[in-house]
Amino acid sequence: MGKEAGVCWGADVSDAKKNYKRGLDCLQSGHGRVAEYPQVYMVLDDYSARVIREFYTHIGGSPTRLQASTRYIDYENGFDYVTPVSILAKSGASTIYENTMQEITHSLQALEELGIPREDCAMLLPLGMATRIVVRTNLRNLIDMSHQRMCSRAYWEFQNLMDDICTALSEYSDEWAYVIEHYFKPKCELYGYCIEKQSCGRRAKKDIQ
Ligand SMILES: Cc1cc2nc3c(=O)[nH]c(=O)nc-3n(C[C@H](O)[C@H](O)[C@H](O)COP(=O)(O)OP(=O)(O)OC[C@H]3O[C@@H](n4cnc5c(N)ncnc54)[C@H](O)[C@@H]3O)c2cc1C
Structure with missing residues (x-):
């Protein structure tokens, strides 16, 4: 940041310590544009x-951003998902949660067996799935x-x-x-x-x- 700013200020940008200090000064002064360089x-x-x-x-x-494909990932062995602590902590809740995720996996597999394209089966994937x-x-x-x-x-x-x-x-x-x-x-x-x-x-x- 300090090096980029220094170029515009006609400063000596060959000194790394001065560059670093200049960068911090920019941040402290709220010169937000310089924070877009890193x-x-x-x-x-x-x-x-x-x-x-x-x-x-x-x-x-x-x-x-690039994101994991829901069109080509193979869900034969199920999918990973995030489990909230509130569900882990409540007796009986994690069973309901896990059963639901397993049910979704079974349905994904059943639809694929019926020849439904994977990109369409993937509509069933929950927001809790890990990606x-x-x-x-x-x-x-x-x-x-x-x-x-x-x-x-x-x-x-x-x-x-x-x-x-x-x-x-x-x-x-x-x-x-x-x-x-x-x-x-x-x-x-x-x-x-x-x-x-x-x-x-x-x-x-x-x-x-
Ligand atoms: C308690 C809480 C609850 C929330 N609930 C929801 C919710 O229910 N639904 C939801 O969608 N979000 C929710 N949010 C997220 C939040 O409202 C923003 O949508 C999110 O933080 C991203 O937008 P942003 O403007 O903060 O960031 P960015 O889009 O990264 O923008 C950063 C900054 O750039 C500037 N900027 C960005 N776009 C423009 C523009 N077009 N024109 C001019 N200036 C611009 C603004 O100064 C902005 O502050 C919640 C956040 C909190 C903390």
């Missing part, structure tokens, strides 16, 4: 199709995403997904670890107050007259 390539695997559908709503920076996508996005998009999705009111799987992204990027480099620590936060931490109608109470709601 490109992030990710494989998101084993998350539900449901959370990936929510992930797709974040279109800032025109991210590029995989390959994403290219940028720092700005991810910071913005964190404000919505690290909110305690966001869907729990997306909160977990944000945690996973933060962990993976923090492990990638110290520079990323710094950015995650200082810029990835729920919107209430950004504003200093909560703007959600139903607040979790983490931050007080702003008194709007």
Whole structure:
């Protein structure tokens, strides 16, 4: 970021330390465009199709995505799916959940045996099915995403997904670890107050007259 900005400021961009400091200054000053230079390539695997559908709503920076095919995947041995903790924790609930998933698998197989094309059988696949996508996005998009999705009111799987992204990027480099620590936060931490109608109470709601 600092190198790109430095080019436009006529700065000495051969000094890596100065570049780094300049990049941080840009972030601190809210010069959002510079945060579009760091490109992030990710494989998101084993998350539900449901959370990936929510992930797709974040279109800032025109991210590029490829997703696992539901036309060609062979469901002969069933499909992986995400099980919510609430279902795991409730006696009897996981049996209902697992039986439903198995029933769907049996129906997929039965339809295929009847000669129905796999792309049509796949209509039965649930939002809870695990999927995989390959994403290219940028720092700005991810910071913005964190404000919505690290909110305690966001869907729990997306909160977990944000945690996973933060962990993976923090492990990638110290520079990323710094950015995650200082810029990835729920919107209430950004504003200093909560703007959600139903607040979790983490931050007080702003008194709007
Ligand atoms: C508690 C909670 C509940 C939610 N419930 C739902 C729900 O029920 N259904 C649902 O669909 N979503 C829901 N969301 C997601 C949310 O409303 C957004 O749709 C999602 O976060 C992605 O959109 P975005 O604008 O935040 O991000 P992006 O699309 O990545 O946009 C990022 C920023 O870029 C700018 N921008 C983007 N597009 C434009 C544009 N066309 N013109 C000008 N500026 C633009 C804006 O400044 C925007 O903030 C929920 C979020 C939370 C936290």
